[in-house]
Amino acid sequence: MSGSVTASLKQLWHKLGSPRWFYQITRNWVRGFGVMAAVLLLVGCIWGLAFAPPDYQQGNSFRIMYVHVPAAMVSQSLYLGMGVAGFIGLVWRMKLADVAIAATLPLGISLTALALFSGSVWGRPTWGSWWEWDGRTVSTLVMLFLYLGIYALREAIAEADLRARAAALVSLVGTVNIPVIKYSVEWWNTLHQPASFTLTEKPAMPAEMWLPLLVMVLGFYCFAGHNVLSRMRLEILRREANTRWVAELFAAKSVPASITKES
Amino acid sequence: MNPKRKQRLFMTSFVLVATALTVSLVFMALEQNMNMFYPPADVAQGKVPLNQTVRAGGMVLEGSVERASDSLAVIFTLTDHQGADFVVTYTGILPDLFREGQGILVEGELNRAGVFEAVEVLAKHDENYMPPELMDMPGAAPATASTEALPGLGERE
Numbered sequence: 001m002s003g004s005v006t007a008s009l010k011q012l013w014h015k016l017g018s019p020r021w022f023y024q025i026t027r028n029w030v031r032g033f034g035v036m037a038a039v040l041l042l043v044g045c046i047w048g049l050a051f052a053p054p055d056y057q058q059g060n061s062f063r064i065m066y067v068h069v070p071a072a073m074v075s076q077s078l079y080l081g082m083g084v085a086g087f088i089g090l091v092w093r094m095k096l097a098d099v100a101i102a103a104t105l106p107l108g109i110s111l112t113a114l115a116l117f118s119g120s121v122w123g124r125p126t127w128g129s130w131w132e133w134d135g136r137t138v139s140t141l142v143m144l145f146l147y148l149g150i151y152a153l154r155e156a157i158a159e160a161d162l163r164a165r166a167a168a169l170v171s172l173v174g175t176v177n178i179p180v181i182k183y184s185v186e187w188w189n190t191l192h193q194p195a196s197f198t199l200t201e202k203p204a205m206p207a208e209m210w211l212p213l214l215v216m217v218l219g220f221y222c223f224a225g226h227n228v229l230s231r232m233r234l235e236i237l238r239r240e241a242n243t244r245w246v247a248e249l250f251a252a253k254s255v256p257a258s259i260t261k262e263s
Numbered sequence: 264m265n266p267k268r269k270q271r272l273f274m275t276s277f278v279l280v281a282t283a284l285t286v287s288l289v290f291m292a293l294e295q296n297m298n299m300f301y302p303p304a305d306v307a308q309g310k311v312p313l314n315q316t317v318r319a320g321g322m323v324l325e326g327s328v329e330r331a332s333d334s335l336a337v338i339f340t341l342t343d344h345q346g347a348d349f350v351v352t353y354t355g356i357l358p359d360l361f362r363e364g365q366g367i368l369v370e371g372e373l374n375r376a377g378v379f380e381a382v383e384v385l386a387k388h389d390e391n392y393m394p395p396e397l398m399d400m401p402g403a404a405p406a407t408a409s410t411e412a413l414p415g416l417g418e419r420e
Binding site: 188 | 290
């Protein structure tokens, strides 16, 4: 049985080499993720902001958590995804890997910035300071600069192969920062509190508080899926604009051929 | 896997491992400096340089907070509940979460008398959240408030 699983995985691996196959298979995923994100984020926001009870110490300001935690989690996951794509891109020279890195950057930058901003707004009333140079905040700031650096690098290099390799290398090397962010609060004395919400342990709060957080986290992940996949599909179309399958795709939708030829 | 790809796999993995190794060596070398503050034991044992701007942290000792009646001056004791403590003086507005039993970071200078003259006071809260109703239930509140004396405060390997 394991043989057939390996065989189908191998097949999937080879198919991933084809941007066309990826474009076609993800057609419905984009909409699925989008609908789920809209529902989850709406429910999570209303639940978390209006119905979850306030905290005994922090009162209502703890509700910033419902934006801060998902933004931080998803921005780190996206970076990890970029690191994996970088590895695949460097070793197997898969075109889709560079497409994935390019498509992840804008959302990664936005969510990291959102996590830092919401953390700052949260820090003011609770810690008594907008910004403190502790392990968690600094390593997250490093992640923001890595994202921005890779973005700038890709903009700066005109030659496509070189651009892909450079971005992949920096993405991969920067992955070292992810465990630093995660374990900073355990390795060192930091002002930032340890995680309240992990995959492996019981949340450090009652269900009426963590359930809306779970909904928000899932909502952010669905939104990320929607956003990154849409960007990947767009990037594939842009890169494959001169191929026959894209021409046929647009001909079938009776779009004037001039649009595809322009690029 | 063809030889060329195998070589790339090897080189790429090498880059990743080397980077991880470099970073962890840097962190090991910096060990003490990566910590954001000195725990009460270090202050009590005189490990903290005098008359230099440093950070220290601890829990506010119950019953130790004295406020001046005519100014914002306040005196309190920070402790690790394990025998080590030190006195802090501060003039200014305290964070909302400042209270007895709360984990607090102070930034300032330790003077010759062993009193910490703080210029900034920061509140450190833990990862536990709770609705206020649960605080009134006997047994519920102290479980999170005091048994696990704020991880990261007072302990240091």
